[in-house]
Amino acid sequence: MRVDVNAFVGAYPYRRLPGASVEGLLHAMERTGIDVAWVSHLPSVFWRDPMAGNAWLFQATASSPQLRPVPAVHPGLAGWERVLGEAADRGAPAVRCDPLYYGIDAAGPEMRVLAAACGAARRPLVVAVRLEDGRQRHVNDRVPELAAAAVRALIRSDEDVRLVITHADRGFVEEVHFGSTPEEAARLWWDVSWIWGPPEDQLETLLGTIGVDRFVFGTGQPLRIPESSVAKLDLLELPPGQRAAIESGNLAQGLAA
Amino acid sequence: MLIDVHAHFYHDRTPRADWRERNASRLEAGRKIGITIHVASILGSFGRTSPTYFPSPPDLEYGNDALLALAHDHPDAVRGYVTVNPNYTAHACAEIARCLGAGMVGIKLAASRRATDALLDPICEVAAKRGVPVLHHVWQHRRHDWPGQEASDGAELCALAARHPKVRFILAHIGGGGDWQHSLAAIRGGPGGVPNVYIDLSGSGVDGGMLEACLDAAGPERLLFGTDLTIDTGWAKLRYLERLLPPRELELVMWRNAASIFPRGAFPAD
Numbered sequence: 001m002r003v004d005v006n007a008f009v010g011a012y013p014y015r016r017l018p019g020a021s022v023e024g025l026l027h028a029m030e031r032t033g034i035d036v037a038w039v040s041h042l043p044s045v046f047w048r049d050p051m052a053g054n055a056w057l058f059q060a061t062a063s064s065p066q067l068r069p070v071p072a073v074h075p076g077l078a079g080w081e082r083v084l085g086e087a088a089d090r091g092a093p094a095v096r097c098d099p100l101y102y103g104i105d106a107a108g109p110e111m112r113v114l115a116a117a118c119g120a121a122r123r124p125l126v127v128a129v130r131l132e133d134g135r136q137r138h139v140n141d142r143v144p145e146l147a148a149a150a151v152r153a154l155i156r157s158d159e160d161v162r163l164v165i166t167h168a169d170r171g172f173v174e175e176v177h178f179g180s181t182p183e184e185a186a187r188l189w190w191d192v193s194w195i196w197g198p199p200e201d202q203l204e205t206l207l208g209t210i211g212v213d214r215f216v217f218g219t220g221q222p223l224r225i226p227e228s229s230v231a232k233l234d235l236l237e238l239p240p241g242q243r244a245a246i247e248s249g250n251l252a253q254g255l256a257a
Numbered sequence: 258m259l260i261d262v263h264a265h266f267y268h269d270r271t272p273r274a275d276w277r278e279r280n281a282s283r284l285e286a287g288r289k290i291g292i293t294i295h296v297a298s299i300l301g302s303f304g305r306t307s308p309t310y311f312p313s314p315p316d317l318e319y320g321n322d323a324l325l326a327l328a329h330d331h332p333d334a335v336r337g338y339v340t341v342n343p344n345y346t347a348h349a350c351a352e353i354a355r356c357l358g359a360g361m362v363g364i365k366l367a368a369s370r371r372a373t374d375a376l377l378d379p380i381c382e383v384a385a386k387r388g389v390p391v392l393h394h395v396w397q398h399r400r401h402d403w404p405g406q407e408a409s410d411g412a413e414l415c416a417l418a419a420r421h422p423k424v425r426f427i428l429a430h431i432g433g434g435g436d437w438q439h440s441l442a443a444i445r446g447g448p449g450g451v452p453n454v455y456i457d458l459s460g461s462g463v464d465g466g467m468l469e470a471c472l473d474a475a476g477p478e479r480l481l482f483g484t485d486l487t488i489d490t491g492w493a494k495l496r497y498l499e500r501l502l503p504p505r506e507l508e509l510v511m512w513r514n515a516a517s518i519f520p521r522g523a524f525p526a527d
Contacts (some may be wrong), residue, residue, distance in 0.1 A: 014437065016467050090388065101288060117325050133462055135434035136397065196461065197489035199282035201275070227493035228463040235286055 001248040004034045005094075005126070006166040006191045006218030007178070008042035009060060010053075011096065014097070019222040022060050022067070034219075036248075038093055038126070040070045042204035042223075045098050050074050053082055057184045058090050068093045070126055075114035077102045084121045088253065094164060096126040100143050107153035110174075119160030124255050129167045129194070131223060148175040148251070155184045160257060166191045166218050170202040177210050185210075189255060191218025192246065197232025204236060212238075213254070217247045260493065260524060261428060263392065263459040263483030264297035266335075268323035270316075271303040273383060280327070282336060285519065286488040290495070293512070294524055298322045298338040298365035298401065310368040310394070310406035310435035314348045317341060320469040336523060338365035338392055343376045362523040363427075367394045367398075369408035372417040375445050381421040390425040390518045392457070393417075397435030402439060411440025415451040425453055426520040430462030430485045432494070437467055447456050452479075458510070459483030463490050468497055473487050477506040 009022050020042065029037055030180055039061055044053025050072040061067040073083045074097045087095050097114060099106040106127075118125040129146045146165075155163055155176075165176075168190055177185050192215055196202040207215065219226035219231075233243060241249075264283065267276035271384075286296055299320035303313025309484035312320070315339055319374055320417050324337040341349035341364065353364060364384055370376050372393060376518045384391050396408035411428055428444065431437045454476050458468070471480055484491035498507055 009415060016466055018469055020465075053299040112478075132464075133434055136436050136462070136464075139400075196487050198286040199279055199488050201278070201282065223465055224463045225465055225468075225493055225497050227496040228490050231496065232489035235289060235492065237289075 001036070001102070001153055001242075002034050002217060003030070003160050003251055004037040004219050004221070004229075005164055005216050006012065006128075006193055006220050007037040007039045008222065009039055009057070010042040010044075012042055013046055014132075014141050017222055022064065024222060025062060025067070027149065028208075028221055030227055031042065032230050034201065034226060036066050036068060038070045040072065040126070044072055045101050050098070050102065051077065051080065054086070056250075070094050070096050073114060073198040074096050074102050080114070081117065083204050086115055087123055094126050096128075098128060098145060101112060103150050106150035107145055109156060109168060111150075112157040115154050115161040116158040119158040119162070120224040122160075124164050124168060126164045129172060131167065131220075137224060148172050148179070151176045151188070152179050155180055155188055157219045162187045162189070164189045164216065167194045167220060169194050169253075170196070170206060170225065173206055173210065177214070180190055185214070188214065189216050189250065191216050192213055192232065193218045195218045195232075198235040203232055207238075207242070212242045212245050213250055215246050216250050216255075230256040258293050258512040258524075259291045259495075260272055260290045260294045260296065260512040261394045261458045261484050262481045262515050263429060263485045264295035265298050265486065266299055266324060266327055267303065268299060268320065268398070270305055270319055272305045273303070280428040283488065284331065287334070289493045290488065293334070294336055295334060295521070296338065296363065296515070297324060297327070298340045300340055300365075300367055308405060310408075312340065312344070312345075312369070313332075313369070314345050317348075317352060320335045322354060325356065325359050325361070331527075337361040338363040339379040340365040340367065341380060342371040343374070343380055346376060346379055349380055350383055353380070353387075357387055357389065362519050363389045366391055368396075368408040369464060369465055371407055372409035372413040377403050378420070381417065381424050385421060385423040385521055388398045388520050390427055390455075392429055394429045395433075395440060397431065398435045398439035399435070410435070411443040415443045415446065418451050419456045422453055425455060427455050427457050427481060427518075428484070430460035431456050431458055431459050431471060432462030432464070432467060432490065433485060434460065434462060437462070438470065438488070441470055445474045455481050455514065456478045457481045457493050459485035460490060461485070461487045461490050463493050468494060468501065477502060478514060480510045482511050492498070
C-alpha cells in the first residue's frame, strides 16, 4: 500500500501543468503504483477564500475511493470551524492550511486557534513549506516560504495538534525536529518529496537520525512528477518493514483521524 | 546503454569529509539504475581553497587529475570533462590539451565568466578544433547577478553557441533551478533556433510539465540524460520519459544523442 499525502488537482496560476485533472491524477497514480492520494484543490490556494474550493474538491473525489479530500481551512475567515466538521463528515483524513498564501502569520493567533481546533477534532493539519523551488518562481509569486520557527511554534501551541509538513528539505526537518521536545516531535510527520536521495545521503541520514516513523510518502504531484519520490525510496533499498512504514504504516499508526 | 552527461565526483581536497562515500554512492546508484557511463567533472576544490565557480589554476589541475585517476580506476564507467577557468586563458587552453590528451572527452565551463564574454572564444575554438562538446553551467533565467558565480542563462549560452556554430554546447541542468521556460524559449529561438545547443535534463527539479516542454522546444534529438547531484531525480525523469516516448526516441535521450556529440570512441558502443 502506497499513500501519497501530498497531491493536488486543478490548475496552477504560474505555469501550464499537465495532468492536473482528477483523471490525470488517477492516471499518474496508476503509473507510479500509488494506491491512495490525499488531495487538495490547487487553484484555491491562491483564492481570497480558499474554502470556496472545498465543495468542488469533495465532489471531484467522491466517485474515486482512492482519492481522499484534504479541504482547505482559512482561520482568518468566519465560518472556518465548519470545515473541520465537514471534513469529519466527508471522511477527510486531514485539513490543510497555507497561511502565507492567505496572507496571515504562519505562527500567529489565528493559526494557533486552528492548531488547537485540529487537535481537539483529532484531525491532522497539513502545511506546505513551499510549492515550487524558490529560484524558479514566477516574478509575481512572492509569497515567502514557511519558516521552521513557525512549525516549532505551532507544534508547541497545542498538545494535541498533529502536523504533516510537506516540501521540507533536510535542514528544515532537522531544525524543527531537534528544536522540539521528543513529545512535540512525535506529533510531526514529514513527507519525503523535497529530501534528496542517493547518491546524496540526506534522506538516509534523516531516517537514521530522526527515525523512519516520522516520515510519510508524498510527491507534490502534479507540480512535481511523482516518479521522484518513488525513485528515491527504490534507490535506498530499505528493509520492507521500513519502506511499508513510510508508504502507509506511519499514517495508519499515527495519523488516523 | 545509459549515458549520464552531467555527473560530479569529489576528492580529498574538497570540503566533503565523506568524499569517498559519495563517489562510491554515485557509482553504486548508477549501477542500480543502469548508468553505463558517468561523464563527470570536478570543479576544482569545490570551494575549499578557491570558489567552486571561480576555481584557481592549481585547484583545477588537482581536480582534473583526481578525475583522470577515477576514470583510470573505472575505465568501464567514468569519463571526464576538463574543467577550466576562462579568466586564465593560457592555463585553460593548456589544461584542455593536457586532459584531452589524457583521455577526457569534453570541456566543462562553470560560471567564472559570462558566456557572452570574448574570453570564452579561445576555449570554444579549441573545442571546435578537437571536436569535443562544452558542458556549460546555466542559471535558468538569471535576472541579476548571484553571489559566488558569474552565471549565464540560456539566452547567454545561446549567444555563445551562435558565435561558435561548429561547437556542440550542453545547456546544463534544466532542472537545476531557475525558470527553465526562459531557457527553452532561448533554445527554440527564431527560425531555425539554436541547433548546436543540447539540453541536459539533470538537476533536482522534477517539475510537472518540464519534460513535455523540453520535448516541445528541442525535440528528442537534442535532449540528454543527466543527473548532476541527484541520481534519484534523474531516474524519475527517465521513468517518466519511458511512458512519454516511443523506444526509438527514448534511446536518443538515454545515449544516442550523447554518443553523437562526444568524440568517436568515447563510449563503448562507438
